[in-house]
Amino acid sequence: MFHEFGGPEKLRYEEVPEPKISDTEALIRVKACALNHLDIWARRGTRSERIPMPHISGSDIAGEVAEVGRLVKNHNPGDRVLIEPGISDGTCEYCASGWDSLCESYKIIGYETQGGYAEDVSVPARNILPIPGKLTFEEAASVPLVFLTAWHMLTTRAHLTAGETVLVWGAGSGVGSAAIQVSKVLGAKVIATAGNDEKLEKARKLGADWVINHRTQDVPAEVKRFTEGRKANVVFDHVGQATWEKSMRSMALGGRLVNCGVTSGGKAEVDIRFIFVRQFSLLGSYMGGRGELLKVLAFFEDGRLKPVVDSIFPLKNAAAAQTRMEKSEHFGKIVLKV
Numbered sequence: 459m460f461h462e463f464g465g466p467e468k469l470r471y472e473e474v475p476e477p478k479i480s481d482t483e484a485l486i487r488v489k490a491c492a493l494n495h496l497d498i499w500a501r502r503g504t505r506s507e508r509i510p511m512p513h514i515s516g517s518d519i520a521g522e523v524a525e526v527g528r529l530v531k532n533h534n535p536g537d538r539v540l541i542e543p544g545i546s547d548g549t550c551e552y553c554a555s556g557w558d559s560l561c562e563s564y565k566i567i568g569y570e571t572q573g574g575y576a577e578d579v580s581v582p583a584r585n586i587l588p589i590p591g592k593l594t595f596e597e598a599a600s601v602p603l604v605f606l607t608a609w610h611m612l613t614t615r616a617h618l619t620a621g622e623t624v625l626v627w628g629a630g631s632g633v634g635s636a637a638i639q640v641s642k643v644l645g646a647k648v649i650a651t652a653g654n655d656e657k658l659e660k661a662r663k664l665g666a667d668w669v670i671n672h673r674t675q676d677v678p679a680e681v682k683r684f685t686e687g688r689k690a691n692v693v694f695d696h697v698g699q700a701t702w703e704k705s706m707r708s709m710a711l712g713g714r715l716v717n718c719g720v721t722s723g724g725k726a727e728v729d730i731r732f733i734f735v736r737q738f739s740l741l742g743s744y745m746g747g748r749g750e751l752l753k754v755l756a757f758f759e760d761g762r763l764k765p766v767v768d769s770i771f772p773l774k775n776a777a778a779a780q781t782r783m784e785k786s787e788h789f790g791k792i793v794l795k796v
C-alpha cells in the first residue's frame with residue numbers, strides 16, 4: 459500500500475486490519491493479483507482525487523471466497539473465483555444496455571476502491587465469477603481487465619470483422635497481448651509492434667501474422683508493405699501521443715482507430731482533412747460491460763484464448779514488479795502471488 463503519491467519506493471508492505479464486508483459483499487482470500495498500468499497511474503497520483511488513501515492497488519484478483527454477507531447467495535467459502543474489476547449500479551440506462559463503464563457510479567476495484575495487493579479484499583458479491591477452465595490462480599488473475607478491455611475495443615467499438623487487418627501497438631503489454639489473441643478469434647489478420655526481437659517472437663507465437671520493431675522500423679511503411687498498399691482497417695492503440703501520427707498514416711480508407719489509454723501522453727495533433735476525406739473513425743474505449751467479460755471468459759474454457767503470464771513476484775516485492783512494468787521489460791501480465 460502507499461500513504462502518499464510518488465515512485466515505487468512509496469509502496470509499503472505492512473499489516474492492516476481485515477476488510478469488513480457488508481450484507482451484499484464477500485471477503486476474498488487473494489491468491490494472485492495481476493498488475494495493470496492503472497496501478498502506476500494511481501501510485502503516481504494521476505487523477506489523485508479518485509484514489510482512496512492510504513491505498514491498496516490491484517484490479518485483477520483471483521482467489522478463494524472466505525466469507526459472504528448475509529444476503530449473498532450462490533457463493534460459498536472455498537469457491538475458486540476471479541473478480542470482475544468494474545463496479546456499477548446495474549440499474550441505470552447505461553448498465554441496462556451493456557455500457558457498464560459509462561455508469562455514473564462506475565468504479566474500478568483497486569483503483570477507486572481498495573484492491574488485491576493484499577491477503578484479503580472485500581468486493582461486491584455480484585463481481586464474483588468462477589475461474590474458467592483449468593486456469594491457475596496466477597493465470598486467472600491475468601485475464602479480466604485486459605481481455606475485457608481488448609474485447610470491448612475490438613468488437614463493440616471498432617467492429618473488427620473476419621478478413622480485416624488490425625495493427626496492434628505494443629504487443630508486449632497486457633492489453634496488447636490480449637488484443638492479438640482476440641483479433642485472431644475474430645478471424646482478423648494481425649500486425650503487431652514491439653520494442654525488441656524477443657517480444658516480436660512472442661507476439662508471433664501468440665498469432666500475429668506480421669511483426670514490426672517500432673524502435674528500429676518505420677511502422678506505417680511496414681504496414682503498407684504487408685497489406686500491399688491497403689493498410690490497416692483497425693488500429694489498436696493504448697500508447698497515445700507517441701503513436702498517434704503513425705497510426706493516422708497506417709490506416710486504410712474507412713479505418714477505425716480505437717484507443718484505451720495514453721501511456722506516452724494525451725496530446726496529439728489531428729489533421730481533420732485526413733479524417734473526412736479518408737472517412738476515419740476515432741473511437742475511445744474504457745473497460746467494458748459485464749456481458750462482454752462473460753463472453754470473453756468463455757473462450758478460456760476451450761483454450762481458444764490463453765492468459766499470458768510474464769512473471770510472478772511475491773506480494774512483498776510489488777515495488778520490483780511495478781518497476782519491471784515501468785521499464786517495459788515485460789511481455790504479458792506481471793502477477794503478484796499472495
Ligand SMILES: [Zn+2]
Nearest residue numbers: 547550553561
Ligand atoms: Zn449504471
